[in-house]
Amino acid sequence: MAEKIDLMDTRILNLLQQDASLGIKEIAAQIGLSPSPTHERIKRLKREGIIEKYVALVNREKTGKQLLVLCTVTLKQQSVETLQQFEEAIIRFKEVLEVMCIAGSHDYLLKVVVNDVNDYHTFVMTHLSSIPNISNLSSNFVLKEIKRETALEL
Template sequence: MTDRIDKMDARILNILQRDASLGVKEIAAEIGLSVSPTFERIKRLRKDGYIERYVVLVNREKLGKHLLVICTVTLKQQSLETLKNFEEAVNQFSEVLEIMCIAGNHDYLLKIAVKDVKDYHLFVMKHLSGIPNVANVNSSFVLKEIKKETALEVKI
């Protein structure tokens, strides 16, 4: 893996984070390189793991997912096996957008999108409470998203 990227690579990464639908020709024009070296840089950035994947961000509200929940989960035990089992189980639920193993008073933080409070209650009762070793589930309902960003600014 390449240890370093240069300013041109950083510009490419920032452009792709802003709009991954841009073609190589458009990116090349924006950074002032020809198409072939731009293509090779993008290919290398992907091969070296700087670009993990390309995605489309959808509007969850338009898809009927009006409630965003931040949920913390505490397990009864924290053995390697119980952590792995929990992660595998919760990873199967489409409602769960993000899973983070955290340090502190809780073991996991989950970001969950559902239709409404009733659907969230059903999700907790049907899915989360059914996972072995779950001791406690705390839920916070998002009232307003102030900043919603996926791009990580790349500076060199």
């Protein structure tokens, strides 16, 4: 059973969400604890799965990935087996950054990043079309990202 997250844990998590490269001493100084208990708290947060991993946020446009597509997928059948088959297939594609199983008129929402429309067409024709049981695919091209945040409010 996971321990309850207290105010000190929240402060640590907020700092790490803003800058995961902070060292133990920097975090400790900002929250008013010594390094040793700060380090123990961070280890516990990792052990309990509250901190999943540390990442660097990369500006996709500066790396040539100009096109962000939100793609909805509807399957012909929604059995446990067909859902698992789709999920196992879709996570293999490097263009797909996120896959969400959703409720409503579609089964999945995909976040896809590619260089341009031609690359997206290639992705659809070579990768998505290779997955069986897809009945409908709808692509929404993002014109402008208004808010892009990864930090959870704690």
